[in-house]
Amino acid sequence: MTLSEAKLHEQIVVMYLENEGSIRRRLMDLGILPDTVMEPVLASPSGHMRSYFVKGTMIALREQESDCIYVKKRG
Amino acid sequence: MFSKIMEVNEELNEAYLKENKECCIALVGNPNVGKSTVFNALTGMHQHTGNWPGKTVSLASGNYVHNQMLHKMIDLPGTYSLWAHSSEEEVTRDYICFESMDVCVVVCDCTCLQRNLNLVLQTLEISNHVVVCANLLDEAEKKHIEIDTRKLQEELGVEVVLMSARSQIGLNELKEAILRCREKQSDDYRIPVTYAPQIETALAHICDCIQTSKGNPRFLALKLLEQDDRFYQSVEDPQAVKKVVDEQREKLKRANLLEHLEDHIVSALGMRAKQIADTCITYHNQSYYEKDRKIDAVVTHKVWGILLMIALLSIIFWITISGANVPSAMLSELFSIGKEHLNIFFLQAGMNETVRSILMDGVYQTLTWVVSVMLPPMAIFFPMFTILEDFGYLPRIAFNLDGFFQKCKACGKQALTMSMGFGCNAVGVSGCRIIDSPRERLIAILTNNFVPCNGRFPTLIAIITMFFSGMLVAPYNGIVSALLLTAVILLGVLLTFWVSRLLSMTILKGMPSSFTLELPPYRKPQFGKVIVRSIFDRTLFVLGRAVSVAIPAGVLIWVMANVTLDDATLLQIIADFLDPFAKLFGMDGVILFAFILGFPANEIVVPIMIMAYLSSSTLLEMNDLTALKQLFVDHGWTWVTAICTMLFSLIHFPCATTLLTIKKETGSYRWTALAFLIPTMIGLIVCFIVSHVLAPFV
Numbered sequence: 001m002t003l004s005e006a007k008l009h010e011q012i013v014v015m016y017l018e019n020e021g022s023i024r025r026r027l028m029d030l031g032i033l034p035d036t037v038m039e040p041v042l043a044s045p046s047g048h049m050r051s052y053f054v055k056g057t058m059i060a061l062r063e064q065e066s067d068c069i070y071v072k073k074r075g
Numbered sequence: 076m077f078s079k080i081m082e083v084n085e086e087l088n089e090a091y092l093k094e095n096k097e098c099c100i101a102l103v104g105n106p107n108v109g110k111s112t113v114f115n116a117l118t119g120m121h122q123h124t125g126n127w128p129g130k131t132v133s134l135a136s137g138n139y140v141h142n143q144m145l146h147k148m149i150d151l152p153g154t155y156s157l158w159a160h161s162s163e164e165e166v167t168r169d170y171i172c173f174e175s176m177d178v179c180v181v182v183c184d185c186t187c188l189q190r191n192l193n194l195v196l197q198t199l200e201i202s203n204h205v206v207v208c209a210n211l212l213d214e215a216e217k218k219h220i221e222i223d224t225r226k227l228q229e230e231l232g233v234e235v236v237l238m239s240a241r242s243q244i245g246l247n248e249l250k251e252a253i254l255r256c257r258e259k260q261s262d263d264y265r266i267p268v269t270y271a272p273q274i275e276t277a278l279a280h281i282c283d284c285i286q287t288s289k290g291n292p293r294f295l296a297l298k299l300l301e302q303d304d305r306f307y308q309s310v311e312d313p314q315a316v317k318k319v320v321d322e323q324r325e326k327l328k329r330a331n332l333l334e335h336l337e338d339h340i341v342s343a344l345g346m347r348a349k350q351i352a353d354t355c356i357t358y359h360n361q362s363y364y365e366k367d368r369k370i371d372a373v374v375t376h377k378v379w380g381i382l383l384m385i386a387l388l389s390i391i392f393w394i395t396i397s398g399a400n401v402p403s404a405m406l407s408e409l410f411s412i413g414k415e416h417l418n419i420f421f422l423q424a425g426m427n428e429t430v431r432s433i434l435m436d437g438v439y440q441t442l443t444w445v446v447s448v449m450l451p452p453m454a455i456f457f458p459m460f461t462i463l464e465d466f467g468y469l470p471r472i473a474f475n476l477d478g479f480f481q482k483c484k485a486c487g488k489q490a491l492t493m494s495m496g497f498g499c500n501a502v503g504v505s506g507c508r509i510i511d512s513p514r515e516r517l518i519a520i521l522t523n524n525f526v527p528c529n530g531r532f533p534t535l536i537a538i539i540t541m542f543f544s545g546m547l548v549a550p551y552n553g554i555v556s557a558l559l560l561t562a563v564i565l566l567g568v569l570l571t572f573w574v575s576r577l578l579s580m581t582i583l584k585g586m587p588s589s590f591t592l593e594l595p596p597y598r599k600p601q602f603g604k605v606i607v608r609s610i611f612d613r614t615l616f617v618l619g620r621a622v623s624v625a626i627p628a629g630v631l632i633w634v635m636a637n638v639t640l641d642d643a644t645l646l647q648i649i650a651d652f653l654d655p656f657a658k659l660f661g662m663d664g665v666i667l668f669a670f671i672l673g674f675p676a677n678e679i680v681v682p683i684m685i686m687a688y689l690s691s692s693t694l695l696e697m698n699d700l701t702a703l704k705q706l707f708v709d710h711g712w713t714w715v716t717a718i719c720t721m722l723f724s725l726i727h728f729p730c731a732t733t734l735l736t737i738k739k740e741t742g743s744y745r746w747t748a749l750a751f752l753i754p755t756m757i758g759l760i761v762c763f764i765v766s767h768v769l770a771p772f773v
Contacts, residue, residue, distance in 0.1 A: 022511075023589035028341040029156040030591060031190045036345075041368060042594075045377050046478020049487065051594055053364070056187035058371075058594040060474050062481065065589050 003038070003052070003066035011039045011074040018068040027065070031055040037074060097145040098257050099175065103167055103198060104182035105191050106153030107595045109210045111135075112240040113182050114150040117250070121612055122150065134166070141250045149176075157197045158337075171201055172290065177257045180249070182208045185215035185222060185237070186596060189352035195231065196344050199267035201294050204259065205233045206252045213239040214596070218363035220356060227355040232265045241601060264291045268347045271339055273330045274300075277323035284319045286311040300324065301336060367597050374468070380475045387468075388564060391459050393557035396536055397550065399451035406447035414439060437633025437686075438626055444682040445625045446618070448533045453614045456529065460497065461609040465600035469494055473592055479572050484579035484587045486515035493519075493571060496526040498613060500733040503528075504740055512588035517746060518575050520737055524729040524754050525571045526564065529617055530677035534724045535560055537681055541704040542717040567725050574753065582749075620732070621678040628672060628679050636690035646687050660759055661719030661766025663711060670723065675731045680724065715769045719762045726758035 006012045014036045017024055031054050032038070041058065042051040051060040104110045111122045118137030135150040151167040158168070171179060179202050183191035188209065198205055209222060227235045234252045238245025269275060281296035289309040298306045299320045307313040327333040374380055414435060421431045463469065469491055477487035488510050496503030503523040510516040527535060536556065544555040579585065635646040643651075646668075654664035665687045673680035685703070688710045707716075728751045729737070738747045 019589070021589070023591075025158060025337065025341065026155065026589075026591055028338070028345065029158075029193060030593075031193070031345060033342055033345045042371055042375050042474070043377075044375060044474050044477050045380050046481070048481055049474060049477040049592075051371075051375075051474060051592075055190045056364075057190055058367075058596075060477075060487075060592040060594055062477070062487070062587070062589075064587070065591070 001071060003040075003061070003069040003071050004050070004063050006038075006040050006071055008040050008043065008050075011037055012071040013037055013074050015070045015072055018070065019065060023065060027069070030057070030059055032059070032069065038071070097147055098177045098253070100146055100148045100178045100180055100253060101170060101174070101176045102148060102150045102180050102182060103157075103171065103194065104153055105155055105184065105194055107593065108153070108182050108184040108191065109240055110150055110153060110182045113180075113208060113210060113238070113249075114148060116240040116243055116246055117146075118148055121608060139250075142254055144254070146250075146253070154194070156194065157201070158341075171198065176204075178204050178206060178253050180206045180208050180253065182210050185209045185211050186218055186220060188222065188356055189348055192348035192351055193344055196267045196347055199231065199233065199265060200297065201291055203264050203291070204256050206249070206256050207231060207233060207235040208245075208249055209235055209237050210240050212237045212244065213242060214598070219359035220363065221359060223355045223357075227351070230351045230355065231267070264293060266293065268343050270343045271332065273327060273332055274336070274339060277327055280323055281316070281319055284316055297340070300327075301340075364596070370597055371471070371594070374471050375474055380471075384472060384475060385561065385565065387463070389557050389561040391456065392560045393553055394459065395452050395456045395532075396540075396556045396560070397553035398455045399536075400553075402451040403447055406450065407443070410439075410443035410447055414443075432637070433630055433633050438629035440686060441625045441629035441632065441679060441682045442622060444685065445621050445678050448537065448681070449529075449621060449678055450614070450618055452532060452536065453529055453617060454610055456532070457498065457609040457613045458606045461605045461613070462600045462602065465598065465605055467595050467597045470592060470594050474594060477592075480575070481587060483518075483572050483576040484585065485518050485575045486510045486512060486587070486590055487592055488590060489515070489519040489522075489571075489575070492523060493526055493568070496523045496528060498529060499617065500524050500526075500528045500729055501736040504733060504736045507740065511590060512585075514583050514585045515588060517741065518578050518583055520740060521578060521746070521750050521753060522571045522574050524733065524750070525567045525574065525726065527567060527725055528677070528730075530621065530730065531724050532560075533678060534681050535563055535721055537700070537703075538717050538721050538724075541700050541707065542712075542714050545700055545704065563721060563725055570726065570757070574757070621676050624676040625679050625682070628675070628683065632672070632683055632686050636686060644690060646690060650687065659766075660723070660762035661715055661769075662723065662762065663716070665710070666716075666720055666723075670727060673730075674728070677724070677730050713773045715766055715773055718769065719766050722765060723758050723762050726754050726761060728755045 003012070003014075014032060014034055016034055017027060017032070019027060036054060039053045040050050041053045042060075044050065044060070049060055049062050050066065051058050052066075102110050102114055114120070114135065114137065115122055118139050120135070120137045122135050134152070137148050137150075139146050139148065149170070151170055152164075154164040154167045156164060157171060158164070170176075179198055181191075181195045181198050183195065195205075195207055207227075209224075209227075215222065222237065224235050224237060234256060236245055236249045236252050238249060240246070270278070277300060278293060278296045281299060282292045285292045285295055287295060287310050295306050295309055299310075299316065300323065302324075307317065310316050324333060327336065332339060374383060376383075417439070418431070418435055421435070472494060473487050473490035476490040480487050480489050489507075491509065492503050492506045494503075495506045500523050503526070504520050507516050507519040507523070510519055539556050539559045540552070543559055544552040546552075547555055632646070635649070636644050638645050640648060646665075650664035650668050652664065653667045657664050657667040660667075665684055669680045669683040669687065672683050685706070688706050728734075734747055734751060737750045738744065741747065
């Protein structure tokens with residue numbers, strides 16, 4: 001599944017990224033790498049942006065980015 | 076205070092006399108880790124700080140003296156990486172790579188050290204004169220995060236200083252560490268991260284043929300391997316090196332490593348950071364972020380989130396308006412007593428009547444209005460706004476509003492620059508640098524003026540109080556004023572969305588680009604410091620600007636109101652000339668002229684109107700707004716005039732400072748002209764419609 005499909009408050013593990021261009025590098029710099037554990041924590045009022053807990057920080061991403069991040073359930 | 080300055084001065088002189096040594100230090104770090112706070116703590120300067128990523132958009136430099144040596148420090152914009160992808164990252168990367176500096180201090184946030192280590196490792200790849208400053212120790216302690224400094228130093232091979240810059244903890248240790256780091260003479264660079272064996276072999280081959288006096292050969296090899304050709308300047312015999320680089324790239328291609336070379340490098344950095352973090356950091360309380368999550372659940376709630384935002388805005392305005400009433404009245408009382416005494420004094424001193432009139436009726440009148448009407452609300456508004464900023468609320472606003480900006484095909488970070496516009500539009504415009512996409516940055520710049528800055532609040536508040544809430548009794552008048560002002564602001568925000576959307580559909584076509592928004596942890600605002608600093612740095616700064624414009628404007632308006640041509644004053648002539656045009660938009664010639672004269676600073680719009688009306692009237696007591704309202708009504712104001720004036724104040728050309736900033740940021744006269752024309756045209760259209768629709772109801 002993709003990161004946008006992950007349920008709120010459910011821990012997931014990043015498998016691979018299909019984002020391209022500078023955002024790919026930016027996401028990786030923020031710690032969103034294969035094997036990283038993430039957790040969707042908040043959904044914005046419009047629902048098109050969610051914030052994720054990753055490596056002790058909260059990073060908000062729009063659907064267009066999280067649609068390209070492939071993840072699996074943790075465990 | 077004075078003796079302290081002398082002391083520092085003496086120390087400085089001594090330092091220069093002694094050996095004329097100096098030490099150049101660069102501060103780098105992820106956004107929002109407190110770099111500016113560390114910078115301020117070391118240099119004693121007062122760079123504005125705030126709890127949101129991207130606060131520092133330009134370079135600040137400052138000095139301090141330690142151990143009789145002058146330390147020059149430069150505060151670089153926050154960056155997640157040194158592999159430039161945005162303009163801020165480029166500034167920082169270029170500085171570290173190409174500028175000569177003695178020590179590079181990497182500031183980290185103890186509460187999310189693992190992410191920060193990424194940047195530390197990247198810096199270590201470039202330079203061997205690095206000190207790691209692990210800031211926000213107090214917060215890490217609160218969250219029961221324990222950092223094993225000794226192990227961390229071993230892993231990184233450089234000194235690590237734990238500190239809490241806000242409470243001045245660890246400052247001396249950092250200064251000492253910087254000093255030791257500078258004296259370290261070694262040229263052997265550490266290898267902070269090892270990559271896949273094939274990449275390592277390639278790097279070794281390239282390193283062998285690199286002859287350089289500038290920088291770390293391994294880092295140069297890495298950059299050349301990644302085809303960052305600017306780095307050929309730093310090597311001798313570039314042709315020979317290029318040959319080797321091409322050979323090695325070919326080899327990597329065969330090993331299927333070339334295509335995703337960058338991925339391999341970033342992953343290796345990330346893994347190393349995780350490995351270090353795992354050995355050096357212990358989380359004693361896994362649910363350390365629970366409190367933040369609870370607050371976030373409320374402030375970003377589907378329904379309450381946006382309502383709470385509006386409510387907060389109204390409350391801030393309510394406190395500002397009702398709190399400013401009394402001091403404003405007192406100041407104005409004080410100034411009118413001062414005026415009497417000064418007048419008597421000048422008369423007794425036998426001063427020329429014209430000079431006295433220019434000074435008192437021109438300069439003094441404008442100046443005192445600006446001070447008495449602007450100072451109290453600013454002194455209340457700025458600290459409250461800064462407290463919200465310090466707390467970390469601004470990024471949540473961006474998170475809440477992102478849906479709207481997405482619909483307008485604009486960047487969600489525009490909410491941040493919009494919020495900054497409340498203080499000053501020029502600051503908001505230069506803040507737009509946090510937006511990476513040039514198209515979205517232009518949208519943010521062109522629409523920043525739709526939120527009223529502090530210079531326009533007094534005009535709005537004065538008109539609201541005179542015409543809409545003045546007749547009510549306390550506390551209702553304050554509440555009504557605050558709600559009306561909030562409504563005006565919301566209109567400005569709606570216009571921001573609408574114009575952004577319009578621009579995205581016409582001259583700035585394009586799809587929304589990618590961006591990430593970090594929501595920093597909430598921090599307890601430092602109330603005392605916030606109040607002192609926001610009054611001294613922001614309030615007095617804005618007031619100073621307004622005063623420096625008010626003085627010449629006072630003279631100008633006096634001359635225009637007193638020099639006559641064919642029995643009419645210049646002011647009347649111009650106002651009469653503008654009158655038919657202004658009437659189309661529900662205003663009059665004087666109002667329009669006041670806006671034009673207010674071009675250098677919006678603060679002086681109301682005083683100009685008052686003086687223009689006074690030049691054909693005899694009312695002299697302007698302490699209370701009832702008398703002022705009478706003056707306006709005598710000159711034909713109705714509530715529709717009041718509405719149109721408020722609308723035009725919200726939607727008209729940016730002030731001179733903002734336009735200059737727009738020119739600087741866009742580097743184009745065309746965009747600057749558009750920034751002038753768009754709001755002016757919209758303002759005129761809105762006023763035209765409103766005045767004609769409402770006219771029958773007067």
